[in-house]
Amino acid sequence: MPARRTITARQERLGRELRKLREQAGLSLREAARVTGIDEGKFSNVEAGRVGVSAERVRLVASGYASADAALVDALAAMTGERARGWWAKYRDLLPPGFLDLAELEHYATYLRSFESVHIPGLLQTEEHVRAIYSSSVSELPEDQLDARVQFRLRRQDVLGRADAFRCEVVIHEAALRVRAADHGVARRQLLHIVEQSERPQVVVRVVPFDVDGFTRIGNPMLMAGGPVPQLDTVLLDSAHGGVFMDTEAQLDRYRRVISDVEAAALGVVESRDFIHQLAKHE
Structure with missing residues (x-):
């Protein structure tokens, strides 16, 4: 071969x-x-x-x-x-490999647990929010590249409609909810979209507000993707230089504790939904 x-x-x-x-x-x-x-x-x-x-x-x-x-x-x-069997294969020559690796990771995950401290999670972003993010990137993207990235991110969201026992649990810091990718209207519709998505039975959205005492985990965003067995879980840390995949036993143990700490500091599901609703009213 x-x-x-x-x-x-x-x-x-x-x-x-x-x-x-x-x-x-x-x-x-x-x-x-x-x-x-x-x-x-x-x-x-x-x-x-x-x-x-x-x-x-x-x-x-x-x-x-x-x-x-x-x-x-x-x-x-x-x-x-082989990767060619996935929908992401058609983007192979259009987008960086890391984009495809993330889509493949999400596609095969048995569950997702994530924490976002600066950005709205990609799986919960509206099209206009996604387009605003890429339109304001440091390096101006050609129109075809911009469209490809927007459509790719939206296609990733299909994972939320899976019919199996898949579960997506997201913790978002208030800071991420308050960052405006564009104007007030885009921000308000984005917040309401998060609330709407949180009503899916397989999606759990919780918020860590600014006034939580002793919260020190506001660092790099992280995603934990469950494997078919615990040994095959994967952690993806986001950074300015791209995503870093981590999967040693020590790393997995560490980040399981980290995300459990984050979840323990977050509001409950109903409180979080009400919190986001209130933010949307003031946009």
Whole structure:
């Protein structure tokens, strides 16, 4: 199988998880190649995400490692599909890879938990709000790029209409709610849209107001995407330089605590909805 031209975050994650299984089995690359019958060079490329691997090969590898975690092995086997199968593939040559990685992460997530301290969460933004954000970006975007980014963000929101047990829990700091991407009218309609979306059974929106005592978590926005098993959860930290994916056991434990702290400081669901309604009345 030829090496990939580009490697997605999901493909890199699969490779890292296969490497973890090998290391837990106490095997070197050479020993793993001998146990599974896979060429050592190819094995290295699979673990780096540069070369694809089939579901059957994943199960063969896990069997060679004597892995007893059947749920994890099943989840890894399910990760062997190619990005081209997702709706985001048509944007591959239009948008930066990080955009596609985020859409893919959300698409496969079993749940989403996020905290936004500066911006309205992308999944809850109105079209006019999205367009205002990109129109005022530091580097002026050509019209086709602007349209592509707006439509891409709106298409990501389809995840909120999933029919399964998916759940999206969002905590927004009051600061983010008060930032105007455009004029008063856009801001008011954006706030009312958040309230409307919060009435979906699978969407939970809560607010951390300015007057909460001792709240010190107003840092980088973060998103936790649930995997099919807890080991495959992912944290995405947003920054000025782009998103950073984090998935080591220590990182996941840390950010589970962080987002739990944020949720503990937030208002209840009904109080939050009333809070946003009041902000909208003053826009």
